[in-house]
Amino acid sequence: MKEQKAHPTFSSRIGFILVTAGAAVGLGNVWGFTYVAGKNGGGGFVLVYLLTLVLIAAPVFMAELLLGRMGRASTPSGLKKLQVRAGSRLPWALPAWVGLVASVFVLSFYSVIAGQVVAYGFEALKGGFAGWTSAQVIALDADFKSSPLQPLFWSALFIFLAGAVVSLDVRSGLERTGKWLMPILLLMLVGLVGFAALKADFSAGFDFLFGFHDITLSTHILMEAVGQAFFTLSIGIGGIMLLGSYMGDNVHLPKASAWIILMDVSVALLAGLAIFPLLFSANMDPAVGPGLVFVTLPLVFADMTGGAVLAFVFFLLLAFAAFTSAISLLATPVARMEEGGISRKKAAVFLGAVSFILSIATTLSFSSWSNYYPLAFLGLHGMTFFDLIREGVNNIILPLGGLAFALMVGWGLKREDVRAALPIKNRALFTIWYAVLRYLVPVAITALFVTAIIGE
Numbered sequence: 001m002k003e004q005k006a007h008p009t010f011s012s013r014i015g016f017i018l019v020t021a022g023a024a025v026g027l028g029n030v031w032g033f034t035y036v037a038g039k040n041g042g043g044g045f046v047l048v049y050l051l052t053l054v055l056i057a058a059p060v061f062m063a064e065l066l067l068g069r070m071g072r073a074s075t076p077s078g079l080k081k082l083q084v085r086a087g088s089r090l091p092w093a094l095p096a097w098v099g100l101v102a103s104v105f106v107l108s109f110y111s112v113i114a115g116q117v118v119a120y121g122f123e124a125l126k127g128g129f130a131g132w133t134s135a136q137v138i139a140l141d142a143d144f145k146s147s148p149l150q151p152l153f154w155s156a157l158f159i160f161l162a163g164a165v166v167s168l169d170v171r172s173g174l175e176r177t178g179k180w181l182m183p184i185l186l187l188m189l190v191g192l193v194g195f196a197a198l199k200a201d202f203s204a205g206f207d208f209l210f211g212f213h214d215i216t217l218s219t220h221i222l223m224e225a226v227g228q229a230f231f232t233l234s235i236g237i238g239g240i241m242l243l244g245s246y247m248g249d250n251v252h253l254p255k256a257s258a259w260i261i262l263m264d265v266s267v268a269l270l271a272g273l274a275i276f277p278l279l280f281s282a283n284m285d286p287a288v289g290p291g292l293v294f295v296t297l298p299l300v301f302a303d304m305t306g307g308a309v310l311a312f313v314f315f316l317l318l319a320f321a322a323f324t325s326a327i328s329l330l331a332t333p334v335a336r337m338e339e340g341g342i343s344r345k346k347a348a349v350f351l352g353a354v355s356f357i358l359s360i361a362t363t364l365s366f367s368s369w370s371n372y373y374p375l376a377f378l379g380l381h382g383m384t385f386f387d388l389i390r391e392g393v394n395n396i397i398l399p400l401g402g403l404a405f406a407l408m409v410g411w412g413l414k415r416e417d418v419r420a421a422l423p424i425k426n427r428a429l430f431t432i433w434y435a436v437l438r439y440l441v442p443v444a445i446t447a448l449f450v451t452a453i454i455g456e
């Protein structure tokens, strides 16, 4: 017989905020944001990104939290309940199931990048980077990726630790980890920005991020901005929904969302303000792509007095950010398996193992399969396994999932129910948010997909 346990909640408002901010703040804010902003020329892209974040991603973030709060179960079961309540015949649980699978895929590449972060942290701890030649830094990255063994070792370690936290109950695992790691992360980040302000070319970095630069708006840039905005807020695959289901009744959903989103944006912008000044004072190119934090930045550390300490703080910060996101990615499918009567521990071991096996594909994409394009026959030339997983999730699954959640809240559920569950007193704010979900989000996401398809 299956024992029906009550669905857990976090013990406090701050617990909820920190865990959810922890899920949002991750590799996407530091590794992702700086390389995408760097590649797309800084200022103009940052503006487009902030606009999509506020106008589209933030309202969807609130919708996803709300679905979690109203469903109070694992993501597919919560949505199924709401479908029944709405009297709809559409398969509401479907996007949640897709989301569970996607979570495991995201974790599979996330752990590989996070693994490299952890490995670099250890390198710095041994006194690495300081005084290195550029050949040494480039060789470190190349050697790391040349055979899959090293990346897989670190990726396995990372997944194992995430699994260990997730196998605990929600309060002693997720909540405690978020409460500890997030404040430390914020402190380290402020320290790094302070360092950049004092010792590096802060004004060049600031101008790069916030100054006005020419930007040619293309569908691709818009898609990157939307993809990045959805990824950074962790929306579209139910991760935020699950955390919403753990939110206590005393939490004011709109206010808590504002705090979380503010933290997420601040971390990305502060990371930019820590990284770009360092790059500019060393005359480095910001547009190098994904290698920005693994090659370019270590090159800067190599040239600085105290470089090893700085490198250590930086990679530790990044590891913490990645870790609090990874536990959220794993917790989402674990919650569904737990509902099916499987212990959290077994579920975490199983899903961690699947994700580890999938991470082999990402690892190989950086070494022996770097010229292997599995879907070339579909016209997807030049895309490795890693590219396919990352771009497929970011640019397709997240926006479609977000669209589905917006439609459920905007059109599926009753307006009064939605309003009561938020709850929100301010009529104008509610009306705007509700209209955004009903009209702006569906139109914007559809338009983006249509132009992307026609634009082929």
Ligand code: TRP
Residues within 6 Å of the ligand: 023, 024, 025, 026, 027, 028, 029, 106, 230, 231, 232, 233, 234, 235, 236, 237, 239, 325, 326, 328, 329
């Ligand atoms: N938001 C995290 C980051 O920026 C990544 C992440 C965690 C995520 N959970 C997610 C992305 C769920 C999409 C969906 O690094």
